[in-house]
Amino acid sequence: MRNLVVSIVLLMTPLLSSAQDVRLQAIFGTSAMFEIDGKRRLLKSGKTSPEGVRLVSVTSDYALVSIDGREQKLTLAAPVAANYQQAERAEVRLNADSRGHYSTTAWINGRRVDVMVDTGATSIAFNYPTAKSLGLDLARARPMTVSTASGVEKAYRLNLASVTIGGITVHNVDATVLGSDFPRVTLLGNSFLSRVDMQQQDGLLLLRARN
Structure with a gap:
């Protein structure tokens, strides 16, 4: 749990x-x-x-x-x-954990995955095993290299059809897949965060869909 x-x-x-x-x-x-x-x-x-x-x-x-x-x-x-009406706007409220991180569950291309908010990440970032489990087609992804704490690593850049958190759905979202088991938890980066309204205060992170 x-x-x-x-x-x-x-x-x-x-x-x-x-x-x-x-x-x-x-x-x-x-x-x-x-x-x-x-x-x-x-x-x-x-x-x-x-x-x-x-x-x-x-x-x-x-x-x-x-x-x-x-x-x-x-x-x-x-x-x-x-009231059984469709939402006009959706809000997602996340409480910080003991380390000050914000985590939740997302649906990426219709599949469930745990994610952690990372405003320092340019895009959504997966490790290789998670990408494979989500059925992401790396054969069509663009090869690239990225710098991590462990050094320079092979990676892939691709586009996600949809990313949903709560009632918020964003389409055509950039993502990066690293060719290793890093990061251990999928990072919810700015390719998603920049397309929602975001507010943080008193240990609470509020994400709000844009009209």
Whole structure:
């Protein structure tokens, strides 16, 4: 289980004034923790909160809730249900870990990978094993060399069709694949970060999609 608590918030325009704000915070076996209209509620499968939110079922991947007779799946990567409208803009809120790093899960070309924010990296950077596991076609990539702490290494430059974090998706993103097992964690560099609005304060990093 990840130590870093990642909160991803989708900003939505209210459809009905009575609509509730429901956020999945954690999953515990057959129970799930929610924040409902600002109040924490621990619900077991089949139970209903005082606000009328029913936990239909829960798995290790998602919680299925029913609100006003409508069902929606919430995951820890996309935990917010509010008014059942599509997000106008999306926010991703990342809490710093004990080392001051910001980490989260991304979907790259439709495949899941753990990433760490690195504003010093020019592009998204993968190690070779991760690139292969993601099915990246290095045969069509442009060979290059890069300087690392270990010296000069062979690398490949390519273009990613899409990178998604929470509700934020950026298309046609530059990436670099190093020909070794460095970096150990995929780096979320400026080829992605420069295309979102970013704000940092009090140990919180806010990423916001651009219109």
